[in-house]
Amino acid sequence: MNIVQITAETLPRYRQALAALMIDAVKNNMTSAFQHSQKMQQYQDAERYFHSLRNQMAHHELLLWIAIIDSVVVGSIQLNICQRPDGQNRAEVLQLLVHSSNQREGIGRRLIQTLEHKAESYQRGLLYLDVMAGSVAENFYRAHGYHYLGELPDYALCADGHPHPGAIYYKRLRTSPAENVATSY
Template sequence: MSGAARVRMLSADEVTAYVEPLADVLIDCVEGGAAVSFMLPIARHRAIEFWERAARSLACGERVLLIAEHFDGQVVGTVQLITSFPENQPHRADVSKMLVRRDARRQGVAASLLAAVEEVAREAAKSVLVLDTATGSDAERLYERAGWQRVGEIPNCGFTPEGRLCGTTFFHKLLSPVHVNAELDL
């Protein structure tokens, strides 16, 4: 973990208390050009609604939410692990919404969040992780440095916040093997 921030998991109850600072991170990233499902101008109420939905999903056990905080308590980044999949994919999870404030980038925050979310996945017996990112983004280099494997790219898959078409690159990472139920014939 970087000396600039500490990473920790939030409970569903805590997310409610962190909706405002999480909205600040999301808005900062979208205003900085991050293609993370939102268009400009991003209304604060939309960012808050997003985090309120995430809190409900967390309460149902469908996801895990990590935050990176400066030691003064300011939230500077976040990442989610989506864990709810069909019964034939109990070993899989998706890494989602890796967000780091622009003023906290290049300080190891994203690498710390990624390492922490991978550890949470291992602890949850997840052995296959999947994520996607905007093609050509700095995030691609981060994932490659962390041992993620590029699967492929879909051109013109989404829009940047400014409304330009952009590609999406998919990655996966295999973690330690999961214990397979003896009843399954694999």
Template sequence: MSDAITIRRIGMNEAMACVDALADVLIDCVEGGASVSFMLPIAKETAVAFWRRAAESVALGERILLVAESAAGRIVGTVQLITAQPENQPHRADVAKMLVRRDARRQGIAQRLLEAVDDEARRAGKSVLVLDTVTGGDAERLYERAGWLKVGVVPNYALMPDGALCGTTFFHKQLV
């Protein structure tokens, strides 16, 4: 089924044009319980403002934005690679906001987004990737299957969208 999905990098202008669709993906994920920095209820304006800032960051060359689109052109997933790092870490990037709509899950889209983000990181000259995710969630298993190495867990690190505390697992991946 994921063969009908296209993964591609988008620039600032296209990201701005896709803000509403990206906001819908974010809202769907948060409403589905994803702990990705937002709380319930998440207002459309909050999600749109986040994506506008992300698009501006793309324009500044601070991040790479990838989208997963259905054959009909609907954005069903996204991931970001934050390439702007401190002066002593030019070889590193953070993977952030790995999001797949609930109705598009279990089709290999997240795996394809991860493969694409690895490729983009290599093109950007990055050799070390880091990310964090909710401990015990589906994403944790996804990252382990994709070759990410668990660094450790911090209990009570963040809040779930409903306000419950959750642990966060940190991962890294060495690109060769």
């Protein structure tokens, strides 16, 4: 398995594979990214979603990695680098996806480790994320050192259009406060 960081320039090459990965995640209730619609519409929405990331990726505000096995994209993860002046110590974990046929092979673990290492190189000592409350993703993040912060009611719309609570998690990558933290792009 190879973990590859995608750039704004290389994203178009992987957009179709990422869209297929997202559709698999929606189909298997691993994400609530898109509401029920025709399969082709979901696929087009997923492609548009990944295309919309290019500007943030070009400005190094969003980082994206994929996991590849035998030339097939089997997983992905994103890191949103906080741009606020008071948020130079934090980043948000987004869209950890592993294809349903490749679950429990260590792909998610490798993706989250890669993301955490890169977050540290960006001097981000605090990571946070949200998942659907009650999902298996909660166990994954707890097993990787993330702490449950709380639940927000009606946080995300499920694929069927109904609101579902979100669980908020965080992880400190370093325990001491950062001194003179500067963004290194």
